[in-house]
Amino acid sequence: MKPILEVNALTKSFKTFKAVDNLSFTIQHGEVYGFLGQNGAGKSTTMRMLLGLIFPDSGTISINGYEFNNGRRHLLKSIGAIIERPDMYGYLSGWDNLKIFATLSDSKITKDRLYEVLEIVGLKGREKDKFKAYSQGMKQRLGIAIAMAHNPDLLILDEPTNGLDPQGIAEIRALIVSLSRDHGKTILVSSHLLHEVEQMATSMLIIHKGKKVSDGRLSDLMNPDETLIEVNIRPNNDLAQLLSGSVWGQLTVSQTEEQIVLKMNPKIVPELNRWLVDNRIDVLSISSRHSFEAYFLNITNDTTTANRAI
Amino acid sequence: MRKGIVIIVLLLQQLAVTARDIDGTKLFETLRTKVLSVRDYTAEVKMKINVNYMKIPPLAGTLYYKSPDKMRLERHGGLSILPKKNINLTLRNLIPNGNVMVIDVGNTTIGNRQVRILKVVPEDDNSGIVLTKIWIDEADMVAVRTETTTRNDGTIIMDLEYAKYIPYSLPDKMTIHLDLKGYKLPKGVTMDYDDLPETKVAKDAKEGKNQKGTIQINYLKYEINKGISDKVFEVDDREKRQTKQ
Amino acid sequence: MIQLLRIELYKIFKRPRTYISFGIVTAITFVIQLAMLSDGNSFVNFALQGVNEQFDIRGNILNGYLITYIILQSLLIHIPLLVALVAGDSLAGEANSGTLRLLLTKPISRLKLVMAKFISSFIYTVLLIMWLAGVALVLSLVLFGKGDMINLKSDAFVMILQDDIMWRYGAAFLFAVLAMTTIAALSILLSAFADNAIGPVISTMGVVVVLTIMSNLELPIFNVIKPYLFTTHIIGWKGFFDDPVPYAAITRSVVVLVLYTVGFLGTTVLYFNKKDIKS
Numbered sequence: 166m167k168p169i170l171e172v173n174a175l176t177k178s179f180k181t182f183k184a185v186d187n188l189s190f191t192i193q194h195g196e197v198y199g200f201l202g203q204n205g206a207g208k209s210t211t212m213r214m215l216l217g218l219i220f221p222d223s224g225t226i227s228i229n230g231y232e233f234n235n236g237r238r239h240l241l242k243s244i245g246a247i248i249e250r251p252d253m254y255g256y257l258s259g260w261d262n263l264k265i266f267a268t269l270s271d272s273k274i275t276k277d278r279l280y281e282v283l284e285i286v287g288l289k290g291r292e293k294d295k296f297k298a299y300s301q302g303m304k305q306r307l308g309i310a311i312a313m314a315h316n317p318d319l320l321i322l323d324e325p326t327n328g329l330d331p332q333g334i335a336e337i338r339a340l341i342v343s344l345s346r347d348h349g350k351t352i353l354v355s356s357h358l359l360h361e362v363e364q365m366a367t368s369m370l371i372i373h374k375g376k377k378v379s380d381g382r383l384s385d386l387m388n389p390d391e392t393l394i395e396v397n398i399r400p401n402n403d404l405a406q407l408l409s410g411s412v413w414g415q416l417t418v419s420q421t422e423e424q425i426v427l428k429m430n431p432k433i434v435p436e437l438n439r440w441l442v443d444n445r446i447d448v449l450s451i452s453s454r455h456s457f458e459a460y461f462l463n464i465t466n467d468t469t470t471a472n473r474a475i
Numbered sequence: 476m477r478k479g480i481v482i483i484v485l486l487l488q489q490l491a492v493t494a495r496d497i498d499g500t501k502l503f504e505t506l507r508t509k510v511l512s513v514r515d516y517t518a519e520v521k522m523k524i525n526v527n528y529m530k531i532p533p534l535a536g537t538l539y540y541k542s543p544d545k546m547r548l549e550r551h552g553g554l555s556i557l558p559k560k561n562i563n564l565t566l567r568n569l570i571p572n573g574n575v576m577v578i579d580v581g582n583t584t585i586g587n588r589q590v591r592i593l594k595v596v597p598e599d600d601n602s603g604i605v606l607t608k609i610w611i612d613e614a615d616m617v618a619v620r621t622e623t624t625t626r627n628d629g630t631i632i633m634d635l636e637y638a639k640y641i642p643y644s645l646p647d648k649m650t651i652h653l654d655l656k657g658y659k660l661p662k663g664v665t666m667d668y669d670d671l672p673e674t675k676v677a678k679d680a681k682e683g684k685n686q687k688g689t690i691q692i693n694y695l696k697y698e699i700n701k702g703i704s705d706k707v708f709e710v711d712d713r714e715k716r717q718t719k720q
Numbered sequence: 721m722i723q724l725l726r727i728e729l730y731k732i733f734k735r736p737r738t739y740i741s742f743g744i745v746t747a748i749t750f751v752i753q754l755a756m757l758s759d760g761n762s763f764v765n766f767a768l769q770g771v772n773e774q775f776d777i778r779g780n781i782l783n784g785y786l787i788t789y790i791i792l793q794s795l796l797i798h799i800p801l802l803v804a805l806v807a808g809d810s811l812a813g814e815a816n817s818g819t820l821r822l823l824l825t826k827p828i829s830r831l832k833l834v835m836a837k838f839i840s841s842f843i844y845t846v847l848l849i850m851w852l853a854g855v856a857l858v859l860s861l862v863l864f865g866k867g868d869m870i871n872l873k874s875d876a877f878v879m880i881l882q883d884d885i886m887w888r889y890g891a892a893f894l895f896a897v898l899a900m901t902t903i904a905a906l907s908i909l910l911s912a913f914a915d916n917a918i919g920p921v922i923s924t925m926g927v928v929v930v931l932t933i934m935s936n937l938e939l940p941i942f943n944v945i946k947p948y949l950f951t952t953h954i955i956g957w958k959g960f961f962d963d964p965v966p967y968a969a970i971t972r973s974v975v976v977l978v979l980y981t982v983g984f985l986g987t988t989v990l991y992f993n994k995k996d997i998k999s
C-alpha cells in the first residue's frame with residue numbers, strides 16, 4: 166500500500182527567511198503522526214503547503230501516490246484539516262458553518278452524517294448556537310467535525326489543543342486517539358509540546374528552524390533504556406567514590422555533590438533507590454526525563470516542562 | 476430759379492410723404508383694430524424652441540390668451556416654457572398702444588407677397604416698446620412680420636403665416652427670433668458626462684456672446700372670443716411654491 | 721460552482737452588515753426627498769437662474785423624475801462605498817477572520833472562488849441598484865408626482881417629456897449596474913492584496929475619489945488621460961438623459977468599463993492563484 170502522504174525535499178522561503186528547508190517525511194495509513202517543533206520552526210508552513218495554502222519553492226507532495234499541486238486540488242478531498250485557530254463565520258450558527266465547509270469538501274454530504282460528526286465531537290445539541298458564542302474548546306471541536314465530516318483518510322490538525330484548558334486538552338487528545346483507533350483515520354497532529362505528542366502519536370517528526378531534526382516510530386525514539394534519571398541528594402563527599410565502585414557508575418551521565426544523572430530504564434529505579442539508601446545517601450527527590458525529551462527541550466529551549474516526579 | 480424748383484420738389488415730396496403717412500397711420504389703426512378685436516382665444520398649439528443651449532422636444536399644449544396680456548400654455552401635467560412675460564407671444568403685445576407716430580417706409584416683397592413697411596413709435600415715453608417695424612400685407616390686412624425694439628428685452632422679430640384665421644389676424648404659424656444671453660453652469664456643479672472638449676455653447680457663454688434663438692409655434696385650432704375665466708391664468712399652489720423667489 | 725455561489729450569497733445575506741447598505745441607500749434617499757420637499761424650490765430657482773431670466777418655466781418642475789436624478793447624482797459617490805463594503809470584504813475579510821484558510825483547504829479552485837465572490841458581489845450590486853431604483857424612483861414619484869424632466873448640463877438645458885423618461889431610467893439603472901460592477905471588480909482585486917477588511921474598502925474609495933477628481937478637473941494634462949479613466953465613464957448613465965442620447969459615447973463607456981472589469985478580475989485571479997495564504 167502506498168503511503169498516504171509522502172513529502173520530498175520540500176523547501177519554502179519568505180524573502181530571505183528559509184521557513185522550510187529540504188524537508189522529507191512519509192506518513193503511512195493508520196498512523197497518528199506527531200509533528201513537533203517550537204513555535205516558528207516551520208510546522209504551520211509545512212502543513213499549509215500540504216493543503217495548498219502556500220506554494221513550495223521546490224520539493225514534492227504526494228497524496229495517496231498522486232503528486233499534489235494547485236492544479237490537482239481534488240486530491241484535497243481525502244484530507245480534512247484545521248490550521249492554527251479554528252476560525253469560522255461568527256455570525257452563523259455552528260450548524261451553518263459545518264454545513265458550508267462540509268459541502269465544499271463533498272457536495273453530497275447528508276444531514277445524518279453532519280449529526281453523526283457532531284455526536285463524535287460532542288457538540289450535538291449546541292449546533293444551533295452562533296459560532297461566536299462558542300467556547301474555545303467548542304470551536305476546536307467544530308473544527309475537527311468539519312475536518313472529518315466528509316470522511317477523509319487523513320486529518321491534519323495544527324496545534325488542536327492550543328488555547329484550551331487542561332480538561333479541554335484531555336478531551337481533544339482522547340478524541341484524536343479515538344478517531345485513529347475507532348474510526349481508522351490517519352492523523353497528522355502538530356504541537357510544540359513533546360509530552361502531548363507522546364501521548365497520542367505512533368510516529369513523530371521533529372523539525373527545528375525548518376529542518377528535520379529527527380523522525381521515526383515513537384517506540385524507537387522513546388527507547389526506555391534511554392531515560393535520564395535525575396537524583397537530588399543531600400551533599401555527600403563520598404558520592405564519587407561510591408559510584409565508581411558500583412554498577413551504577415557505568416550508567417552515570419553526570420554527577421555533582423548534590424545531583425546524579427543516570428541513563429537507564431526507569432524500571433530499575435527501585436534498585437537504584439535501594440542502593441542509595443543502603444549506602445546512606447539521603448535522597449531528596451528522584452525524577453525521570455527521557456533523553457529524547459531532554460534533547461528536544463534543549464533545542465527548543467523549552468523550560469516550561471518540569472521533570473516528571475517518580 | 477433752380478433753387479426754387481428744388482424747394483418746390485422737396486415740398487411736394489414732403490406733401491406726398493405726409494399723405495402717405497396719413498395712409499400709414501390709417502393702415503396701422505385698421506390693423507390694430509383688427510388685432511384688438513380678438514379679446515381671447517384658446518388654441519391647440521405645437522411649439523418648438525430652437526435655442527442652441529436648450530434641448531427641448533416639440534411641446535404640444537393648449538395656449539390660453541386673454542387680452543390685454545394674460546397668457547398661459549397648459550401642457551396637461553407637463554412643463555410650460557414661454558419666453559419671459561413682456562415678450563408675450565402675440566402680435567397684440569408687440570404693437571404699441573395709445574397714440575403713436577407712424578412713418579411709412581415704403582413697399583417691399585416678402586416671398587412673392589407685396590408688403591408695406593411701417594415704423595411705429597409710441598408717444599408714451601413709458602411704453603416698453605421703443606419702436607416697432609411692421610410688414611403689412613395690405614390685401615389681407617395682416618402683419619406678416621414685426622421687428623420690435625423693446626426697452627429691456629432687446630429686439631424681437633416675429634414672422635407670421637396666415638391661413639384659416641386671416642379674418643381675426645391670427646396666424647397659423649409664428650416664428651419668433653430672440654436674442655438670448657449665453658448659458659453656462661460650472662462643470663463641477665453638474666458633473667457632466669462628457670469627455671469632449673468644451674462645446675461652442677459653453678465657450679460663447681464664457682466669452683459673453685449672446686445666442687440667437689427661435690421659437691416656432693404652430694396653431695392647430697383656435698376658439699376665438701368665447702370668454703375665458705381669469706382662473707385659468709392663476710398659478711396653482713404647486714407652481715406658486717416653485718415660482719416664488 | 722453553483723454550490724460555491726449559493727454559499728457566498730448565503731454568507732452575504734446572512735450578515736447584518738449587508739443590510740446596512742440598503743439602509744444607507746434608503747436613508748440618503750429619504751434625506752434628499754425631505755430636503756427637496758421643504759426647500760426644493762429655492763434649489764430649483766438657484767439651478768434655473770440662468771434660464772429663468774429669459775424664460776418663464778411653469779408646472780411641476782420639481783417632480784419625481786427630477787428628484788430621482790438628483791438622488792442618483794448625489795449617490796454617485798456613496799454607492800461605490802457600499803459596493804466596496806461587500807466586494808472589498810470578500811477576500812480580505814475572510815483572510816482577516818481566518819476563514820479563508822479553512823475555505824482554501826477545501827477541494828475548490830481559487831479561480832472558482834474568485835468567480836463566486838465576483839458573481840455574488842455582482843448580484844448584491846444588482847439588488848442594491850434595484851432597491852435604489854425602487855426607493856428613489858417609486859417613492860419620489862409618489863411624493864412629487866410626474867412631470868417633464870429638466871436636466872441641467874453645464875452647457876445645455878435639456879428637457880425630456882414625461883412619456884419619454886421611464887426607458888431612460890431603465891437604461892440608466894442597467895448602466896449603473898455595469899459601472900458598479902467595475903467598482904466591485906476593483907474592490908475584489910484590492911481585496912486579494914490585503915489581509916484586513918477595511919483596507920480594500922478605503923483604498924477602493926481612495927482610487928474612486930482621486931480618479932473622479934482627475935476626471936472632472938479642467939486641466940489640459942488630465943484631458944489626455946481622462947478618456948482612459950474608468951471614473952470618466954461610470955457617470956455614463958447620465959448620457960441617457962441627454963437629447964439626443966450620445967449612443968457612441970455610451971458604447972465607448974460600456975466598452976471601457978467592461979475592459980476594466982475583465983482586467984481587474986483577470987489580475988485578481990492571476991495574483992490570487994499564486995498567493996501564499998499566511999493569514
